[in-house]
Amino acid sequence: MHPVEALEAMLASRKDSALLRFGLGNAWLAGGQPEAARAAWQRGLSAAGSKGDQQARREMLVFLRRLERAPKDSVPAALRNEAR
Template structure:
């Protein structure tokens, strides 16, 4: 799947949905660095895309960058609240609490 998405990007297709798909595919493969590149581009296209913020935080966490993960989730919470996305809001709140517990 990732390969077909990469081909679309190479052909000049570039939008939030494509970048979200690429970010998720890279995250599923365990590559937080590549995932973060695409997910960051996704939220540049659509800052209200709360699911992308959620995965961007996961990508940063996978890389061991807790500060960047926190920032992504905090921005994601704002997006989720503004958009009324209760599920994403709950999930990112839990992620932030777990991050706080891990720091202590």
């Protein structure tokens, strides 16, 4: 099973989780889908906010900012190296 599929299955089977959304964003980014990664991290911000998870929120904000600064046709090297 592809990491994206596994993470989406976990999200479907339980309540929303900032950690799962963060992992999903990383998986999308590693697969060359920065817009899908952005969407996952934005949903993760909402999940983190509802749970009071400030560390997860800060990390996703950093990744989103890096993605915003990158040219539209490339994935920032800093994000490629950190995506798992």
